[in-house]
Amino acid sequence: MSVVADTLERMIRFDRVTKTYPGGTVAVDDLTLEAPRGQITVLVGPSGCGKTTSLRLVNRMVEPTSGTITLDGTDTGSMSATELRRGIGYVIQHGGLFPHRTVEHNVMTVPKLLGWSTDKARTRARELLEVVGLAPELAGRYPAQLSGGQQQRVGVARALAADPPVLLMDEPFSAVDPVVRDALQDELLTLQAQLHKTILLVTHDIDEAVKLGNQVAVLRVGGELAQVDAPARLLAEPADDFVADFVGRDRGYRSLAFQAADVPLHREHTIRLGETVEDASDWQLVVDDDGRPQGWVRAGSLVGRPVGKDDLRLGGTLAGQGGTLRAHLDAALSSPSRRGVVVDGDGVLVGIVHPGEVLAAIEAAGRAGVADDGEPA
Numbered sequence: 001m002s003v004v005a006d007t008l009e010r011m012i013r014f015d016r017v018t019k020t021y022p023g024g025t026v027a028v029d030d031l032t033l034e035a036p037r038g039q040i041t042v043l044v045g046p047s048g049c050g051k052t053t054s055l056r057l058v059n060r061m062v063e064p065t066s067g068t069i070t071l072d073g074t075d076t077g078s079m080s081a082t083e084l085r086r087g088i089g090y091v092i093q094h095g096g097l098f099p100h101r102t103v104e105h106n107v108m109t110v111p112k113l114l115g116w117s118t119d120k121a122r123t124r125a126r127e128l129l130e131v132v133g134l135a136p137e138l139a140g141r142y143p144a145q146l147s148g149g150q151q152q153r154v155g156v157a158r159a160l161a162a163d164p165p166v167l168l169m170d171e172p173f174s175a176v177d178p179v180v181r182d183a184l185q186d187e188l189l190t191l192q193a194q195l196h197k198t199i200l201l202v203t204h205d206i207d208e209a210v211k212l213g214n215q216v217a218v219l220r221v222g223g224e225l226a227q228v229d230a231p232a233r234l235l236a237e238p239a240d241d242f243v244a245d246f247v248g249r250d251r252g253y254r255s256l257a258f259q260a261a262d263v264p265l266h267r268e269h270t271i272r273l274g275e276t277v278e279d280a281s282d283w284q285l286v287v288d289d290d291g292r293p294q295g296w297v298r299a300g301s302l303v304g305r306p307v308g309k310d311d312l313r314l315g316g317t318l319a320g321q322g323g324t325l326r327a328h329l330d331a332a333l334s335s336p337s338r339r340g341v342v343v344d345g346d347g348v349l350v351g352i353v354h355p356g357e358v359l360a361a362i363e364a365a366g367r368a369g370v371a372d373d374g375e376p377a
């Protein structure tokens with residue numbers, strides 16, 4: 001298998017696909033959609049809009065009533081279901097693990113079905129458990145002895161076992177708490193940066209959709225595609241009221257997460273922990289011996305004595321150098337001094353930004369957007 005990561009060549013294509021279930025429910029209505037190779041396409045929409053049905057149409061767990069689905073140009077209807085599924089990993093909520101098989105045996109399932117030797121399948125399973133961040137000692141446990149997040153990681157490892165070019169993921173992270181979900185989402189993005197799978201992922205959570213998707217398809221109940229676009233465009237230019245409502249009220253602010261910040265950086269006078277405060281000017285930034293910001297102090301009341309950890313006001317977010325407008329604006333607004341702290345990849349202070357200048361950069365980015373498109377966004 002060779003997957004070219006950087007082409008936009010289609011991998012999965014729905015061509016005028018309709019699925020009507022016995023009883024007459026139209027779950028998917030005349031869907032035409034392409035999932036580009038090596039990218040994450042997210043299907044999002046309210047409950048019952050046909051997301052799961054659309055996903056299952058790809059691996060033929062559901063057959064279309066009309067229309068065709070092609071995989072790399074081949075009509076899936078012309079392939080045997082077994083042959084088709086060999087190239088498709090499938091991840092569901094809770095991992096969908098076999099409860100009576102150990103973690104390792106769960107991951108070995110597909111390689112064994114493909115006729116791999118036990119040794120080769122076991123080596124692959126161990127390799128994958130490491131890839132998804134699971135400690136080797138978990139290999140012998142049963143799914144019930146794992147946390148929700150760990151089960152989900154095993155589910156991903158199992159889907160990747162035979163190195164399929166395509167991954168279908170149905171609400172893979174919705175059964176875990178928000179903190180674990182966020183971590184799993186980050187891990188999927190890191191993994192994807194190495195693996196370049198063609199991923200079709202279903203979620204009902206628009207924040208997850210815009211975080212993970214290279215493109216996001218919004219479906220409405222009745223199985224109609226309302227809009228498919230890159231996340232930034234979806235937030236900036238929802239096609240209609242339904243999409244605008246679905247993407248949410250603070251979409252203007254969230255769209256700043258897709259724009260790189262071109263904001264002037266200013267030098268900031270710093271003091272080190274333990275250093276005696278001599279300057280009575282208002283907020284001062286405290287750094288450790290390596291120059292990493294630790295927090296702000298209100299210097300006036302501290303003049304003449306050393307700064308201790310208890311004096312620090314924390315709470316301001318840090319923006320990464322070269323990061324997004326959203327991260328810079330948030331750093332400025334959440335800082336007690338209203339000066340946003342910008343750090344490099346090692347967490348060392350590189351400068352500060354002022355909220356007014358971040359807003360000016362937002363305005364300038366908006367004007368550049370108008371110039372690019374030739375018409376206002």
Ligand SMILES: Nc1ncnc2c1ncn2[C@@H]1O[C@H](COP(=O)(O)OP(=O)(O)OP(=O)(O)O)[C@@H](O)[C@H]1O
Nearest residue numbers: 021022025027046047048049050051052053054204
């Ligand atoms: N096997 C089935 N037989 C009959 N109707 C079905 C079947 N599976 C799904 N449906 C119906 O098709 C519609 C779409 O269901 P589907 O599960 O694809 O939606 P969904 O967007 O994934 O929903 P959710 O977010 O609630 O999981 C719903 O009205 C559902 O009741």
